[in-house]
Every structure is written in structure tokens, then in C-alpha cells.
Amino acid sequence: VHLVQSGAEIKRPGASVKVSCAASGNTFTDYTLHWVRQAPGQRLEWMGWINAGNGDRKYSHNVQGRINITRDTSTSRAYLELSSLRSEDSAVYYCATLVYDILTGYQYFDSWGQGTLVTVSS
Amino acid sequence: DIQMTQSPSSVSASVGDRVTITCRPSQTINDYLNWYQQKPGKAPKLLIYGASTLQNGVPSRFSGSGSGTDFALTISSLQPEDFAVYYCQQSYNTPITFGGGTKVDMK
Numbered sequence: 001v002h003l004v005q006s007g008a009e010i011k012r013p014g015a016s017v018k019v020s021c022a023a024s025g026n027t028f029t030d031y032t033l034h035w036v037r038q039a040p041g042q043r044l045e046w047m048g049w050i051n052a053g054n055g056d057r058k059y060s061h062n063v064q065g066r067i068n069i070t071r072d073t074s075t076s077r078a079y080l081e082l083s084s085l086r087s088e089d090s091a092v093y094y095c096a097t098l099v100y101d102i103l104t105g106y107q108y109f110d111s112w113g114q115g116t117l118v119t120v121s122s
Numbered sequence: 123d124i125q126m127t128q129s130p131s132s133v134s135a136s137v138g139d140r141v142t143i144t145c146r147p148s149q150t151i152n153d154y155l156n157w158y159q160q161k162p163g164k165a166p167k168l169l170i171y172g173a174s175t176l177q178n179g180v181p182s183r184f185s186g187s188g189s190g191t192d193f194a195l196t197i198s199s200l201q202p203e204d205f206a207v208y209y210c211q212q213s214y215n216t217p218i219t220f221g222g223g224t225k226v227d228m229k
Contacts, residue, residue, distance in 0.1 A: 034218075044166065044209060046218040060217045094165055106172040107213040108156045112165035 001025045003095050003113035010119045016083040019116045021095030028076035029053040032098050034109065035069060035080045037091040045091075049098065050078060085120045092117050124148050124212050128221035134229040139200045143224045145193040145210035153189045154214040160207045160223075169208075170195065200226070 006020040021033060034049040048059035050069045059067050068081040078095060093116045096109040125148040135141050145155065153173035158166035168177045170186035173193060183198045197204055205228055210221040 043222045044211070044220040046220070058216060062217075096165075101172075104172060106154065106175070108168055108171040108177075109158075109166070109211075110168055110177070112167075115165055 001031065001097055001111045003097070003111055005093075005095060005113040005116045008117040008119070010121065011085050013086055013120055013122055015085050015120075016081060017085060017118050018079055018081045019093050019095075019118070021078045021080070021113050023052075023076045023078070023097075028071075029073055032100075033069075033071065033078040034096050034098055035093060036096055036109075037093045038115075039088070039091040042091075047080070047093075052078065082118075085118075087120050090118060090120045123217055124151065124214065124219050126210055126212060126219050126221040128208075128210055128224050130224060131222065132225040132227065134227055135200050136229045137200055137202055139229075141197045141200055141204075141226060143195045143208055143210075143226075145188075145195070145221050147191055147193075147212055147214075150190045151212045151214035154212055155186075155188070155193050156211045156213060157184075157186055157195045158209045158211065159204075160209065166209060197226075 002025045004022045009017050011017050029052050031052045032049050035047040036044050038044050048069050050057045052071050066083050071078045095113040097111045099110045100107050127146045129144050155173045157170040160166045169180050174186045185196050187194050207223045207225045209223050
């Protein structure tokens with residue numbers, strides 16, 4: 001699957017941001033789409049996922065209450081919305097598909113978007 | 123949450139060198155451990171999943187080993203295109219967590 005994300009964003013503290021991830025190449029509803037972010041010089045941080053088929057979602061407790069992941073099956077897009085932004089939310093945000101091997105139980109990210117830079121600054 | 127500790131945080135090496143990076147989770151994760159390579163300005167790229175299974179298209183100079191709480195990624199003969207940052211990631215449970223990264227740069 002090929003993932004293409006929306007462009008860079010600059011936001012004020014307290015604002016919200018919505019990043020999109022367009023999928024192509026395979027059946028969109030077969031995937032779980034995850035969001036992972038990376039602040040400058042920091043490790044990758046998993047934020048949450050959505051089952052593109054049934055809409056089930058799960059979020060990291062680090063951003064619980066501020067995060068909303070949605071999807072639009074008619075356009076094969078997933079969305080990450082993060083509210084009450086603070087400077088620590090400045091990062092590159094990636095969407096990625098997680099492969100689940102039913103025989104082994106292994107799960108791994110095999111396709112990634114190009115990343116979206118979100119800058120939070122007053 | 124499972125904490126993932128990588129070492130070293132950086133390593134300087136030359137083309138042809140053998141490089142080994144270790145990853146230690148804070149609790150056992152069986153073999154639910156993946157390795158990624160990330161180059162500047164790019165998304166991570168999957169190298170190895172299930173601790174030791176090479177992803178399709180990844181050169182055989184990369185190998186992974188370990189289980190439980192002790193894992194390693196080895197590059198048997200470093201090539202110019204291998205200078206990058208490497209991350210481990212556990213998929214044993216949620217939240218998915220990553221190591222802090224190991225930067226492999228040129229000596």
C-alpha cells in the first residue's frame with residue numbers, strides 16, 4: 001500500500017491540527033492504520049490506530065483526550081486530529097500500516113507515509 | 123508500558139566493519155521485536171520482524187537475533203548506504219514502543 005500525507009502545518013499553542021493520510025494500492029478496509037510521531041532528536045512515539053474496516057480505535061494514554069483518529073472509506077483516507085496543541089507536540093507525524101501475520105502473531109509496520117511536519121509556536 | 127533500551131546510542135564505523143546493536147526491553151517480549159532503519163528526512167524502513175526474519179528485499183548482511191529480553195541487530199559488512207539510525211520496536215503489547223535509536227556514522 002502507498003501512503004501519502006498532507007503538507008506541513010504551523011499552529012499556535014492551544015489550537016488543533018488535522019493531518020490526512022491517503023492510501024492506495026490495496027483494499028483500504030483491510031488495514032489498521034497507525035499514527036507515529038517523532039519530535040526532533042527523539043525516539044518514535046506510537047499515538048494510536050484505527051481499523052479502517054470497522055472503525056475501531058485505540059489511543060496512547062500519552063495523548064488520550066486530545067487525539068481523534070477517523071477514516072473515510074469513500075476516499076481511502078485516515079485522519080489524525082490533535083487538539084490543545086503545545087510546543088511539545090512539534091514533531092513529524094507519520095501514518096503507517098501494521099501487518100499482522102496470523103500464523104506467527106508477528107506485527108510490524110511495513111508501509112509508511114512520507115511524514116507531516118507540525119510546528120507549534122506562538 | 124514496555125521500555126526499550128538500545129545501545130550504543132551511536133557508533134562510528136568504517137565500510138566493511140561488522141556492527142552490532144543491542145536492544146533490551148524492560149520485560150520479556152518473546153520474539154515480538156522489529157528493527158527499522160531511518161535515514162535523514164525519511165520514514166523508517168522495516169528491516170527485520172519477529173526478531174530474526176528478514177523483510178523482503180533487505181540485504182542478507184543484516185541479521186537479527188535474540189528473544190525474551192535480549193536482542194541484537196548485526197550488519198556483517200557495513201556498506202555506504204547503511205549509515206543511518208536504527209530503531210528496535212516491540213509489538214508484544216500496546217502501547218507499541220520503540221527504542222531510543224542507534225546512529226551509525228562514518229569513522
